[in-house]
Amino acid sequence: MIKTLAVMTSGGDSPGMNAAVRAVVRRALDRGMGVYGIYSGYDGLLRGAELIKPLSWHDVGDVLQRGGTFLGTARCEQFRSVEGRRRAVENILERGIEALVVIGGDGSLTGALLLSTEWSEHTQTIASLRPELKEVVERAPMLQVMGLPGSIDNDLCGTDMAIGVDTALNHIVGAIDDLSSTAASHQRTFIIETMGRNCGYLSLAATLATGASWMLIPECCLELHWHQRMVECLDKARKAGRRHQMVVIAEGARHPDGLRMESGEVGKILHEKLGIEVRLTVLGHVQRGGPPSAFDRVLSARLGVAAVDRLLDEPDVVHRHMVGVRKNRVVSTPLSEVIEKSREIQTLIESGDFAKARELRGEAFGTMLELVEALMAPCPSREAGGEGSVVLMTGGADSPGMNAAISIAARRLLDRGVQVLGSRDEFSGLVHGDLRVLEWNDLAGWMGRPSSDIGTARSSQVLEDFGKIAANIRRFNVKGIIAIGGLDTYRHIQRLAEMRAQFAEFNIPVVLVPASIDNNLPGSDLCIGSDTALNNIVDAVDKIRDTAGATRRAFIVETMGKQCGFLAAMAALAAGADKAYLPETGMSLAELNRDVSELRKSFESGNRMVIYMRNEDASRHYTTDFLRRLLEEESKDEFEVRSVVLGHVQRGGSPTAFDRILAGRIGAGAAGALLELMKNGSDEVLAFGLQDGAVASCPLSEALDRMDAAHGRPREQWFMDLCAFIPSLAKSRPCCRETTGSANSQTSAAKLSAAGR
Ligand code: ADP
8 A cells, every 4th residue: 555645736837736735635644644745846856855845734724725836836847857857766765755646737747657657767777876775666666646637728638627727717707707897888899818828728618608709719720811700700790789899819829820829910900900999908827826716626626535545545556647527527547648639639739730629629629619609600690580489587596697598598599590588587577478589799798797687586477377478478479488597497397388288388398407506406417506606605715714813713604505515515625614514414413512522622733713514404403503502602612603694695796607608508508409399399398407517408307306306406416425525624633643644654754744743
């Protein structure tokens, strides 16, 4: 079994690297290993001495919410040489390090692979030059290496998302939103340059998430007259009433001849051809900075834990792998494959083979590109044909991203010549004939708006006014419905379908889109709005941490979620809380007793703040207030206890990039499926969602069968598997655990780590 492991960050920094280091360190300590932190990337590994230090449980406290990497990162030319790597091997040998976890981009992973494959060569040379290390060399036949993808560009194969991408995307989307308001005031056109030298993912996703007018990325094949197309499109949109336009350009975008494109020259073309004011904003390094998003923190925790577990649980495997996440599952891919495929795409782009490069980026990239290209058009490709309309509605408690789902689903339908009507407040609009005509150019601006512009107020009328609904379906020639909402909306649609025998008008296809911050809907691993709510909670907990001061304080933070523990559990993982009380697992007196004694021990061992997340429905009787009073009574004035109920702030604000893209993907899928059903004269009712990373659907009845009806949540919930990580990564764990692993290690440096520093 591996006894000593080292972890480092290398290459360009990315938000979430700290969270990944924390997960690696704590999981390794928890499983009895000794851990070294290597400071300044390969430079530190090569120079050794104080740059390779044992890390304890508390050394990775309070780093989760910090951007960048506390270990530091550097570029190291010397490591590219055989001699440089041999120095690194000596440092590794001297400390008895048996496994190395490297968090970085393709350069860093290449370095890690080389180190592992050249290991024997280096150790033999070292043994011949330094006979005193001969024994050590004999005990170290190989170096296991595990890579974690850390790159904001998302240019690594073997993972759908790299650590830092989601945070960077949120920065870009936030900046475009902010620029849009000033652009609209002055009727200006903005050019926004994003990072992404070899990969257009950030620009592509930001264009989708903001409804930008035009995009230029390395994977796009530009024909010779590309600027004419761009100018015509922007001009048409302006004449059709778009007050401002945003053009997103990736720093690696190229001319058809392969030469890099300058953002300034794009601005010049637009100014000269259209006579408009154009402003250029190069986003630069703000994209890398700041606290990691909830998604990046959870991803880092999952990958960090998986890297350590695989090293320990698969002792017979030669580990030269990268752990990544594909289709929402942690997978490992040989480093050689990751590096080779990632490089191949770069070569294809450089040689102008854009089609092949796009193909290798994967299906999701291709689908998103197709969607963005259709949405960038200045007007629908077809006029509304008068063959009927589709009604869009949003229902239940509002959730961020509903407007984004309406925007994309509606534009998909308008593009096929279908008239789209927004029903006010779910079914109320259909009952009262209050239907709003939705138009192409207005809708582009809906992507970032909070909540739903057509209203979500609960409409109990659906249970009474079927006659009026049927009359309006006839009157407005409604051929299909897209309903975006929570469980009540699902049930209302089911009720409508049950009334088909009495109302022939209801024999039209209906498609459901899951939107609920609670993430409690069937047929979708994630619901629109849940990522925004999670980030709102994590932001709040970060702020609560800042209030710690010098006192010892226990905080209980109550989240929404009804009978689904998604928000409380994921927030606990992302914000580094010590525990999550969930409705799925309930609360018991025996457990509370244990928690009280753990809490006391934790403060005794030097912790200053302990945070418990509690879902609002975790227990009917052991409420948040009860818990606060219980802990206060048991504190014996040794620590303070505070509780906070986050309430509706969780639902508010502009949707995150993740929610907008999710809304876009599911909304587009739902609209496409509805068009198909309408064409075939079908009256199916389908529930759409994201399953295993792909947009999928099933009949509504089947989806509802997957529900635990008594508790209003799906019977199977993927995130419950991650709950075990919460206590094993929690900050307040007694510090005794840091002594276990490296105490057994053979080197003096490892014993230093055992001393607990
Ligand atoms: P990233 O990991 O973000 O792609 P770089 O490409 O700059 O960043 O790589 C980071 C470091 O990894 C380099 O400074 C170098 O020390 C090491 N490295 C990169 N490529 C190689 C290589 N081909 N051989 C050995 N080491 C490499």
